[in-house]
Amino acid sequence: MFIIFLSSGLFLGWSLGANDAANIFGTAVGSKMVSFARAAIVASIFVIIGAAIQGSGTTETLGSLGLIDELAGSFTVALAAGFTVLVMTNYGLPVSTTQAIVGAIIGWNLFAGRDTDGTVLTKIVTTWISGPVLGAGFSALLFLLMRYVLRKMKIHMILLDSYIRWGLIAVGAFGAYSLGANNVANVIGVFVGHAPNIVLDFGIFELRGAQILFLSGGMSIALGILTYSKKIIKTIGKGIMDLSAEAAIVVVLAQALVLFIFSSTSLSNGLAYIGLPRIPLVPVSSSQVVVGAIIGIGLVKGIQEVRFKMLAEILVGWILTPIFAGLLSFFGLFFVQNVFNQQVYKPVTQHTEKVLNTENYTIINAIEPEHINLVWWLAGAGLLLLSALAIWLIIRQNRLKLLAQNELLEHQKEHYITQKALMEADLKTMRLENVSMAKKLEFRRKELMNMALSIVEQKNYLEELAVQLKDIQKTEEKKEKNRKIDHLLKNMKLKLSFEDKVENFNLEIERLHKGFSRKLEEEFPKLTETEKRFATFLRLGFSSKEIAPLLNVSTKSVETYRYRLRKKLNISKGENLIRFIQNL
């Protein structure tokens, strides 16, 4: 039954964790400097530690505002506060769990006809103002100090980034600890009067009475952080999200300090010991301290940066939240009492003042607490956790292995593609080499052909020479003989001087007008080599007189060539031979 009634408080804790986690590591996660998993785990652990170790101070204050003496009453009050937070968050209105719970308790006081302690209320309301103001003061000082140190030390930005990353985690841990210590009272404060009279034995340590409540409260806040804060950061995530990482450290640290101060019993006692006034141990809204801290930085940097809208939102929150929660609590109590027939407060005559013992958080009670041994349960849970961890590690290992294999395959694929490209390039080079070789071969073939032609020509010439020599031999008249010999010599000289040049010239012409020769060959295969050469000369614009020595024939023979060529090229009478050749 107690656990069912406690659920409303735990719900309040869950929503507190989900909403307020953004104040602790919103910037760190939002800026991707710290992963959400790491931040959430650190925050969850420290919020539980803070709640369990230091949660009693603020709880005592809330208890003195109104010690709810019936479990159904506590349930309704926590539910009213939780509902207020939920509704106002949904409508985007500024809300604080602290103000909601205070309003709800006052609602209970009014319903039960109990007096609200004015001094305690004043103390609480004063901290609502002093919290953000103190936050502003701390953040301004810390900001100045940090700026001075950073400018003096000139740390490289990349190294500073790493320092800030660790700094955000450390400060976030402190912030979570302070949040747990200060705000756990909001979650389970109204239930402390009904703390179960049991002792939980964990083997190494024992938890009794209210301590169990603090732990559960801390755990509910942690659950809120782990399950829902990521969404809050992503969707609502304003506030300190757009701060630089350095400023975020200052803001979170200032917030943590304020929350710590308002929840540390030792600090309060210490101040009292040296004769200074005690610090009121009151739950304060972390969001409002954060706004104060941001304004503090704004004041240092220049008035333009002060977010007056946020300041106005706090003021609205101060008034709206307690009124709404108070009304909801009042009507809720009426509903629970009259519809469900649950007693939500003890009549004044039965009401006995219970006193909270701050030493061991248990209500002074004559009955010996029930002792529950949790060692085996814990061992079992530990074993389960270890098994889960082992399974997770195996799965992770397998996933990493798979990733590595995929990466290797990708590499191999890339390697294959590169090799393919290389082979294609090689193939292309070989093809080009083949083409070049074929060209060289063709050129050699032409050279050989020219050589053959020249041999034939020489043979013909030598035969002609033999005939002429025989003719000279037969000639008896000396004068005639000498004339013939002179003529022969002259001819031979001419032949000698032209042979090489003509040979080279023909080769060159062949090479330069290869396309034309090929075309002639293809279209008019009946043309002889000399005719082709003749056509090439005509194409170059040589006259018959110029062509004759090149072909080693007389000018008249050139005309014969011309006639033959016209015939072989099927040129009609009116058509110009040279133009025909040039247009080929």
Added chain:
Amino acid sequence: MAIFSKSNKVIELLEKFIDSIDQGSIVFKKGVDNYLYGNIQAFENNILTLSKLESDADLLGKDIENRLYKHSLMPQLRGDMLRLLEELDDIIDIMKTNLYQFEVEVPNIPGELNQDLSKLTEMSVASVEALVPAARAFFRSPETVKDQLHRVYFYETEADKLAAAIKRKVFREMQDLKLSEKFHLRYFTLHIEQVSDASKKAADLLSVMAIKRAF
């Protein structure tokens, strides 16, 4: 400390990267002067050195980018920082391309322009030399960056003025040059001027980043 070794490695690479840009600007200046005064062997050595520095800068830039992403360093400023590296890399790229253009196109530069072009190169390089300490300062004391950037803007304006004067001289006074040669000279003036333009572009980015970073 071991946990900060990744950051320290990136810092080391970043310093090397900026060194390459700085050294590149010196080599570029020498390269242009060597070309203008006909020291071809030295000019070719300058091209080789600048190519090496440019490819080093490329590799360093890639390595820095990989490390920033791999170790999720500087998540907030990573984008800006990589853009800055790109802008700085652009400067050395332009300088290398410029020297290659001299080598490939072999522009015919009349002797009377030697001094002007040398001065233009000096101004362009001076803007890079002013940018380099500002880029280094951004990483350690961003609040001082603005004080250093005004020199970049000053040299860039001077380079612009000089380039305009050279172009005016080429087109109005040097009548014996062919129009094609005039165009060629205009392009080379433009190429050298581009170095200071790239420097100004990087300075603009740096100035915005410094404001964003100011704490």
